[in-house]
Amino acid sequence: MRRRLEISELIFKIISYTLLTVFGLLCLYPFLYAISASISGRHAVEYSEIILLPKQLQFEAFGYMFRSNEFWNAYSNTLFLTIYGTVWSLFVAILGGYALSKKRLLFRKVFNFFLVFTMWFSAGIVPQYLNYIATKGVFTSMGINDDKWLVVIAMGMAAMNIILLRNAFENVPGEIEEAAIVDGASEMQVLTKVFIPMSKSTIATVALFFAISRWNGYFWARQMISNSAEQPLQVFIRDKLEFYTDGENLATWTENYAADSLIYALIVCSIVPILVIYPFIQKYFAKGTNAGGVKE
Amino acid sequence: MKPIEAADYLVLDKATGCYREDPEQQVRDDVEKHYWKNVVFAIIKDWRLYLMLIPMLLVFLFWRYLPMYELLGSFKVDDAVKPVSQQWFKGFSNFKGLLVGTGTYGELSMNFWRALRNTFLLSFYGLLFGFPMPIILALFFNEVRSNGVRSVLQVFTYLPKFMSTVIMTSLVVMLIKQGSSASNTPPGIVAQALSSIGLIPASVAQNGILNNPTYFRAIYQISGIWETAGYDSIVFFAAIIAISPTSYEAAQIDGANKWAQMRYVVLPSILSTIVIMLITRIGNMLSIGYEKVLLLSEGRIDTYQTAEVISTFAWRIKNNQSGLASAAEMMNNVVGMLLVIGANTIARKAANVSLY
Numbered sequence: 319m320r321r322r323l324e325i326s327e328l329i330f331k332i333i334s335y336t337l338l339t340v341f342g343l344l345c346l347y348p349f350l351y352a353i354s355a356s357i358s359g360r361h362a363v364e365y366s367e368i369i370l371l372p373k374q375l376q377f378e379a380f381g382y383m384f385r386s387n388e389f390w391n392a393y394s395n396t397l398f399l400t401i402y403g404t405v406w407s408l409f410v411a412i413l414g415g416y417a418l419s420k421k422r423l424l425f426r427k428v429f430n431f432f433l434v435f436t437m438w439f440s441a442g443i444v445p446q447y448l449n450y451i452a453t454k455g456v457f458t459s460m461g462i463n464d465d466k467w468l469v470v471i472a473m474g475m476a477a478m479n480i481i482l483l484r485n486a487f488e489n490v491p492g493e494i495e496e497a498a499i500v501d502g503a504s505e506m507q508v509l510t511k512v513f514i515p516m517s518k519s520t521i522a523t524v525a526l527f528f529a530i531s532r533w534n535g536y537f538w539a540r541q542m543i544s545n546s547a548e549q550p551l552q553v554f555i556r557d558k559l560e561f562y563t564d565g566e567n568l569a570t571w572t573e574n575y576a577a578d579s580l581i582y583a584l585i586v587c588s589i590v591p592i593l594v595i596y597p598f599i600q601k602y603f604a605k606g607t608n609a610g611g612v613k614e
Numbered sequence: 615m616k617p618i619e620a621a622d623y624l625v626l627d628k629a630t631g632c633y634r635e636d637p638e639q640q641v642r643d644d645v646e647k648h649y650w651k652n653v654v655f656a657i658i659k660d661w662r663l664y665l666m667l668i669p670m671l672l673v674f675l676f677w678r679y680l681p682m683y684e685l686l687g688s689f690k691v692d693d694a695v696k697p698v699s700q701q702w703f704k705g706f707s708n709f710k711g712l713l714v715g716t717g718t719y720g721e722l723s724m725n726f727w728r729a730l731r732n733t734f735l736l737s738f739y740g741l742l743f744g745f746p747m748p749i750i751l752a753l754f755f756n757e758v759r760s761n762g763v764r765s766v767l768q769v770f771t772y773l774p775k776f777m778s779t780v781i782m783t784s785l786v787v788m789l790i791k792q793g794s795s796a797s798n799t800p801p802g803i804v805a806q807a808l809s810s811i812g813l814i815p816a817s818v819a820q821n822g823i824l825n826n827p828t829y830f831r832a833i834y835q836i837s838g839i840w841e842t843a844g845y846d847s848i849v850f851f852a853a854i855i856a857i858s859p860t861s862y863e864a865a866q867i868d869g870a871n872k873w874a875q876m877r878y879v880v881l882p883s884i885l886s887t888i889v890i891m892l893i894t895r896i897g898n899m900l901s902i903g904y905e906k907v908l909l910l911s912e913g914r915i916d917t918y919q920t921a922e923v924i925s926t927f928a929w930r931i932k933n934n935q936s937g938l939a940s941a942a943e944m945m946n947n948v949v950g951m952l953l954v955i956g957a958n959t960i961a962r963k964a965a966n967v968s969l970y
Contacts, residue, residue: 326872334757341751342770345840348785349773351803366800414670417663424656429667436674439951441681442943443904443925444932449681472677480670505662534778537905552780556909559784565794578788585781592776597769 349589356380356582363576379579383587391547392554393587395466396533399550402470403532408525410475415483416509433477443537450542465543473538474531479524486520487513526599533592555584688941708941722931726942729927732920733946736834736907737899743835745895747843749888752850753880771844783909786837792822824910827919833910834921846891853887854880890961897957900950904929 350370355363359374367373383389417423418430441449450472457468490513498512514521536552543549549557561567562577571577625636645652657664688708710716715723751771758764774782790808793801800806801819809819814829823829857880865875904925911921922930924946928939 324871330872331757334754338751338754338758338767341843342767345774345844346770348789348840351789352785364797364799366803366806369803410669410673413666417666417670420663422656422660423663423667424653429671432671432674436678438954439682439947440678440901441685442928442940442947444928444936444939444943445681445684445687446677447929447932448684448687448936448940449677452684453676453680471673475673475677477674505660530776534780536778536780537908552778555784556780559787560913563787563791565796568794569796581784581788585784588781589777596773596776 352582352585355576356579356586358576358579360574360576360579363578376575376579378573379575379583380587382573382580383583388554389584389587392549392551395548396550396552398466399469399535399539400529400532402467403474403535404525404529406470407474407479407528407532408521411480411483411524411528412509412514412521415480416487416513418480418484419487433480437477447541450538465545466548469535469539469542472542473535474528476527476531479527482520482524483517486517490516530592551584551588555581555588558584685940685944685947687937688944690937708937709945712938712941712945722935722938725922725927726924728919729922729924729942733900733902733923735920736831736902736923739831739835740838741892741895741899744838744843745892747839748846749850749884751843751847752854752884753876755847755851756854756880768844771847773844774841775845777841779903779905779909782837782841783906786833786910787824790819790823790833792825793820795820825914825916827917827921830911830917830920834906837906849891850884850887853884857883893957893961897954898950899953900924900946 347370351368354368354370354372356379357375357377358368358372359376362368362373414433418426418433420426423429450468454468457463462468462471494512494516495508498508503511534552535550536556539550540553540556543553559581562571562581568577625634626632627634689705711719712723712726715721715726755764755768758767789802789804791802791805793799801809801822805814805819805823808814808823809816814823818826818829823833861879861883862875865879870878902923902925904923907921907923907926908929911917911926914921924942928942928946932939
């Protein structure tokens, strides 16, 4: 038997659907506009004739970018930072989270505090910057004189992610670990054969957090990498934006497409990889926030 | 009488009425005596576990704790060339300079107070406008019965969260960019739309909304809602769908319409989540995203009036006055930490209260 909809309920439903649709489309609009503007003709872009759909189609902005070595260089730098950065962060976080999840670890509370304190108190950007300058020499003397590697090992660690992993490892039943030890597994085998397979979804979530933050990283890459040829895509995009929103630089623009189209094309290229994997990873992110939301 | 010195070792044996030695206390003493020996043995036995900790400890030591040592530069002579360790302790003159601003510190101190005020205002408006949005969105999402439609809308609204700050700010800059009178080009599409519906004067749109200090806070909040409201609604939505359908049914039988159900069923059920999120947010009040502020205001000196926050203020003076920059950050961080700890304490109490 179907219940008749109350009038108040009906009104609320209509309001909900309408406002959600409007908000959803507003969230999406800047991205759609960016795509349209990147493939529209010069006149249409410069005189803001595009509202949603592209006009006077052209693909020269993309063509120019795909032929530009600078662009591919920046893209490969971003890939480098993302891949090695995620692997390194995950390596550190899994080992640390595993050790912290063990009740028999001495000074466990001290180590936990060491971690959690960084969530309460952060030195701030100026001391961090001064610290990078001061410690750079130490790493150079150790043979790490490549700025890119320094960014890989220094950046992107978050106490929250280690705590997520620690909680996941704590939830693995102790009996399974004991069984593995009785069967003669070493500490490393217990970790790789028991704990990691049993916490797969949390590890996937944390890996995605790391990867997204590496892919999107801008500020510290800009500060720490001195060679401009080694800068990642985000820095490249920002430089182009600063260059072409300056009227003087714009005055010398002679291409058949607008300078704006080039920037929009860059933006599209930067978000496409995220858009492609986004439908698959979206559910992990939802899970991750719930797990990390209101715990301890 | 019980001899005082031996009190811990002796217990009264009820059966005989005499004092005898307490064997458990002897074990405890033994453990005490050999404490460090036992610690060393435990570490040797489990050396692999401690080895696993080392990378994490080193990463946090080098890039989280060493910067805190650099923060001590706020007590030292202002000389960017020398490292902190080679400078003299200068007392609190950097702090005094920023707070009171006597002599040469006058303008600097004014800028510091301006940055402090902006930091608070950006946070406060975020609390006022940004905080309720995810809750409202979650209430709306709950009305969408079709899973397919809801997931599509959720995918749309979460999306901006996954874009980098550079992409977000680039889109903002482009969509509301200024027009040019030389080449007779109009301003960005969103600026045009806003001026045509009368929200902003046409001259502001033409000169660039981002160049106008009056609108910086609004831009910051609106782009913030665009970026995070959808994603932040996840927590509230999870709390709402956890409400048992029988609660609604009971309310309906009692004749509650939609508004009454909202008021008496939904809101009380998600109140603890709201309180916890609110308190967490208050705890983070002083940590305004420096990256976004820098990217939106870099090179637009006129907007510093509303756009300069403590971290960007410190960043801009770091090259010439690193001691003052550290002092500014130090004050920001200490107050921030007090807020976080206070908020955590209240949250724990609030969560307990909501448990009954």
